[in-house]
Amino acid sequence: MDKRIYLLAFVNFVLGCVEVVPTGILCPISRDLGVSVSAAGQMLGIFSLVFAVSAPVLQVVTARFERKAVFLCALVVFAASCLWSALAPDYSSSMVARGIQAASSGVMSAIGFSLAAQLSDPAYRGRAIAVCAMGVSCAVVVGIPLGIMMTNSFGWRANYLLVMGLAAFCALGVIAWLPQQPGHVTVPLRMQLHTLSDIKLLSAHAVTVLLMWGHFTIYAFLAPFLERVAGIGPHLTSVVYLLFGTAGMLGGWLGGYSSDRWGGGRSALIGGCLLALSLLILPFAAGSLWLLLPVVAVWGMTSWGVTPSMQHYITINSPETAGIQLGLNLSAIHLGLAIGAAVGGVAMGRLPVSYNAWIGAAVVVLAVLAIYYSIRQPKKTRLVLA
Template identity: 40%
Template sequence: MNLGIFILAFATFVAGTVELVIAGILNMIAEDLQVSVGTVGQLVSIFSLVFAFGAPILIALTSRVDRRKLLCIAMTTFLGGNVLSIFSPNYTTLLIARIILAASCSIVVVVSVTMAAKTVAVELRGRAIGIIFMGLSASLVLGVPLGTIVGEHFGWRMTFVLVSMLSVICIAAIMKFLPKVPAQPTIPLLQQIATLKSKKIASIQLISVLELTGHFTVYTYFTPFLQTTMGLSTNMISTVLLIFGAAGIVGGWIGGWASDRFGGVRAILVFLVLLATSLFLLPYATGSITSLLIVVILYGAMVWALSPAVQSYLARSAPDSADIQLGLNTSFLHLGVALGSGLGGFLVDYYPVTTNTWVAGIMVVLALFSAIYSLMKKRSTATSLN
């Protein structure tokens, strides 16, 4: 695998880290900017909404731009968003910075996948794209503990200083090592959306929305949950989040392996049942650090095992539009992040923080119903997915 692929993976890691890093420093930002924790949590929702709806639009608008040049522009804009975050004097400025970061991040992720596919031999294409998504997955599961550790020791603004430094390194590497990749024709947005007319495909995409809504109803506010229910120190919370992240990375591998071994739909059903169970058990696991970690490991593994399983299920369910569905799934994942963060923010402002876990579990159960519905549609049309 050539060096360029790893540079692209690094780009997605740097860009993706900013999305969820807020979750680990909610209290610090809320205290500094004198707003509620729930209000700060909406910064995750705004980011994900802009990513979800902005990605297909921005990629269509920039379809004529050389991919390497576009990636450099996006990373430079991303750097600007981080600098604005560092010097944000109030919540409104930080909100504007998040919008800039989300728009640029969406381009970085999509273009990185495109360039990975275009800069390697056909027989290496799948592995190249897999490496890109490893960078993105690592950013999502490690961004929160990273932000928590840096924020605790140096202040929350230093988190964005670190990301800014990594961005500069990334831009330099892109300019020096990546080849030019001519712009490619893009599929019109309306044509992409039209593929969702299939109830089976729509129900599969809905699994991602509901599952991530449930997950981020809890995860965005996991720090106040642990502080309220167990009185954990910031350092201990960072440790819990790191363990959660490690479980998520292993879960991603489990999800891919189980999908290949047992079929995507079977894996999804099992993972959703286990994920819902872990969320319902979470309030009862706070009696000791041992019981908490057992549930957290199950929670982290299952939530990240679902993504490759759902993507495998999509690809096999819609072979003629697999590329479109996988691209749309990225937007649906971020829509779930936005909805979960927003819902969780409302709940944490008006109800005990443990309420979030119950609502999250219910959302995952709804995702299970959606998965069962998609399976019924499969049987009714007598098609084989696995």
């Protein structure tokens, strides 16, 4: 496999760290910025919302420009926004910086996966894309516990300075190793959205939104949940996040394997049921660490496993627009995360944080019903762009 694929995976790791690290340090962020924990949680929501909206638009806007130059420009903007976050004097300024980080991440993510496919031999293309995606997985496994340790030692802003340094290192790698790639004509956004006239595809993307919404309603506020409900301190909190991330990586593999074996729809249906069950019993398991850890493991496996299952389901049902559908599904994922953070923040401001898990479980149940509905819809023989 081309060694440059690992550079792209590392870039994804850096981007993933900025996206997920605030999850584990919401309490220190809220204290420093003088806002509630639920308001601090919206730093996650604004990232996901801007990513969901800007990614497809910026892909179209920048498509005709040389790819390496666009990638490098986005990386420079990303690094500058990390410095902005490290120095931001207040909550509003921090939120603006998060929005810029999300927009630049969306550009780099799209170009990175495209370059990974182009740099690899056709026989290794799937593995190249998987290696590239592992960067984000590693950010959850390593980034969140590392972020908690960095915050305990140097303060939460130090995380952004570290990421800025890593982004500068990535920029040197991009300049030295990545080839120039010409721009290309892309499918206009209007035509991409036209593919959603197929109710089977539209409902499948709706399933993704609901699954991520339910998951993130509690995951965005897992740190305060562990502190207030389970009585767990910062050290054990990092252990729980490490377990969740490790289980998530295993779940991603299991989701892909089960989709190949039994179909993406059936795999997502089973995974959704297990996800809803794990969220339902999570508050009851919080009284004992030995009960909590296996529930968190199941939650991590299923929340990450349903994503490849749904992507498999979507591409199988519309192979002629597979690239478009995967791009739209990436936006659906982040839209769900944004809604989950918003709903979770509102719920946490009015109810004990344990209710976030039950609200999330109810939303996942809706997702399971939507999966069942989508499976029963007839498949169009061919989708024509118009």
